[in-house]
Amino acid sequence: MTHRFLIMGPQGAGKGTQAALLAQRAEVPAISTGDIFRANIKGETELGKLAQSFTSRGELVPDSVTNDMVRDRLGQQDTAEGFILDGYPRNAAQVEALDGILADLGWSLDAVIVLTADRDELLGRLSRRAELEGREDDTAETIARRLDIYEQETAPLIDAYRARGLLVEVDGIGEIDAVAERIDVALAAR
Numbered sequence: 674m675t676h677r678f679l680i681m682g683p684q685g686a687g688k689g690t691q692a693a694l695l696a697q698r699a700e701v702p703a704i705s706t707g708d709i710f711r712a713n714i715k716g717e718t719e720l721g722k723l724a725q726s727f728t729s730r731g732e733l734v735p736d737s738v739t740n741d742m743v744r745d746r747l748g749q750q751d752t753a754e755g756f757i758l759d760g761y762p763r764n765a766a767q768v769e770a771l772d773g774i775l776a777d778l779g780w781s782l783d784a785v786i787v788l789t790a791d792r793d794e795l796l797g798r799l800s801r802r803a804e805l806e807g808r809e810d811d812t813a814e815t816i817a818r819r820l821d822i823y824e825q826e827t828a829p830l831i832d833a834y835r836a837r838g839l840l841v842e843v844d845g846i847g848e849i850d851a852v853a854e855r856i857d858v859a860l861a862a863r
């Protein structure tokens with residue numbers, strides 16, 4: 674059985690944490706576009722320099738750049754049994770691009786996990802994360818911008834994936850282990 678999953682949800686909903694845990698359980702790589710951009714920014718690569726001009730403002734990196742990067746990453750050897758994509762796709766054009774990438778590889782998605790959380794909880798989590806991690810893009814302004822982009826561009830994708838029968842919605846509020854357990858139960862109930 675393959676494990677080709679997307680994990681979606683607003684910033685601060687715990688996507689990265691749950692993606693990493695689920696990746697361990699499913700023995701597939703967790704692929705976070707945000708992490709790949711941050712690694713490139715740290716390494717001062719050309720991609721990193723380009724990405725930083727957008728990430729530092731809380732804006733999305735241009736689709737062409739992000740789509741090529743994901744195509745490249747999914748084409749690597751370790752994704753044969755599956756993957757968990759975290760932070761991608763984030764808009765309708767990226768959904769279309771991902772459809773094309775997967776079609777070229779002869780693959781289809783197994784499930785789209787959505788972590789839900791209310792905005793107050795998210796803002797609290799994000800300001801704590803800003804203190805702990807000191808991410809450049811975790812200022813009050815960029816956080817608000819990212820949440821707005823999420824609401825306008827990314828949240829509508831949930832309906833599209835629901836219409837395809839792929840959606841698995843999980844309450845993201847609670848202890849990390851409890852949320853992980855909910856994800857397992859929800860995936861098993863598909």
Ligand code: ADP
Nearest residue numbers: 684706707727728732733734739760761763819
């Ligand atoms: P968050 O979910 O908290 O916004 P991420 O780590 O997922 O953080 O992403 C950090 C930044 O990287 C985003 O604000 C955006 O600039 C860029 N980024 C990540 N994923 C994408 C994507 N799919 N398309 C465009 N830009 C992206």
